[in-house]
Amino acid sequence: MNTNKADIIQFPAPDRQRNIIVLKAVGETVEAKMNYLFEGLLANASNALFEEMWAAERQEALIRQFNVMRFLRIQASGYRGAFNGMMATAWAAIGNGVSFEIAPPEGPVCELVHVNSRRISNHYKVITREIESRLSELMGHPVSDCPLRPETFYGAFWHTTLETKLTYHERFMLMILFHRFVMDRFGQLLTAANNTLINLRVDQHLG
Numbered sequence: 001m002n003t004n005k006a007d008i009i010q011f012p013a014p015d016r017q018r019n020i021i022v023l024k025a026v027g028e029t030v031e032a033k034m035n036y037l038f039e040g041l042l043a044n045a046s047n048a049l050f051e052e053m054w055a056a057e058r059q060e061a062l063i064r065q066f067n068v069m070r071f072l073r074i075q076a077s078g079y080r081g082a083f084n085g086m087m088a089t090a091w092a093a094i095g096n097g098v099s100f101e102i103a104p105p106e107g108p109v110c111e112l113v114h115v116n117s118r119r120i121s122n123h124y125k126v127i128t129r130e131i132e133s134r135l136s137e138l139m140g141h142p143v144s145d146c147p148l149r150p151e152t153f154y155g156a157f158w159h160t161t162l163e164t165k166l167t168y169h170e171r172f173m174l175m176i177l178f179h180r181f182v183m184d185r186f187g188q189l190l191t192a193a194n195n196t197l198i199n200l201r202v203d204q205h206l207g
Contacts, residue, residue, distance in 0.1 A: 020095055022138055022200050027091040029196045030148070031084050033189050034182075038080055041181040042072050048177065068173050071166060079160040086156040090147035094135065099145060102155035109158065109172050116179050117150040120186050127190045130204060134197040137205040148193055150186060154178070 049069045071079075086102065093100035104110055121128065128148065135143040157178050161171045 016095075019138055022197070022202060023091050023095050025200060026193050026196050027088060029192050030087065030189055033192045034084070034087075035080065037182045037185055037188070038076070040185075041177060042076060044181045045069070045072055045177045048180070064167070064170050064173065067166060067170050068177070071161075071164060071170075071174070072177075075164070079157075082160040083156050086159065087147055087152075090152060094139065094143065094146065097139075097141075100147070102152060102159060104151065104155055105158045105175075107168065109175050112172075112175060112179070113151060113154040113158070116183065117154060120150040120183060124187055124190055127187070127194055131190065131194050131197065133204040134194070134202045138197075138202050148190060150183060153183065153186070157182075 046069055049065045090100045090102075105113055131148055132143050132146055135146055154175070158171070158175060161174055164171075166174070
């Protein structure tokens, strides 16, 4: 079959040095915004858990809520560092032209992640496409698996809890709090990332 040249999507030749600088800048912007949202998670989750503890009647429920709150307070640097490390790897994968996936959670939390990811993706699909268009222009080839997808963030956070002593139920509670106080503000992350690309003069691909 003959392919008309007009049908071929034309991308600019990639500039590897510039690509690295831009991807690093976007990654650092997202990390800074996530650190801000993690601070909000810590502050708001404590209040939410205290309210639940006040209403809880069973001792085991009180213990779970206490363990979750202790994890958020005492192990903050650990889970934040692990989360940011996974996201840095995801951005590096784009720069190296390789795929990067985080295995989805297992069990009931998988359905929670699936439903919430789909809802958030649908809500922010316009700006997500704009970011992917800019990244495609930057990289010189189509980019459709950028790290700025809800399932990547849910998956990264879930994996930061796997090496802890928390029970599955307690980690499930953490995911609910993460959704409520971080992912419900996902638009802030996308806006910050897109503005960084705009400020660095990365245009949308018009092919």
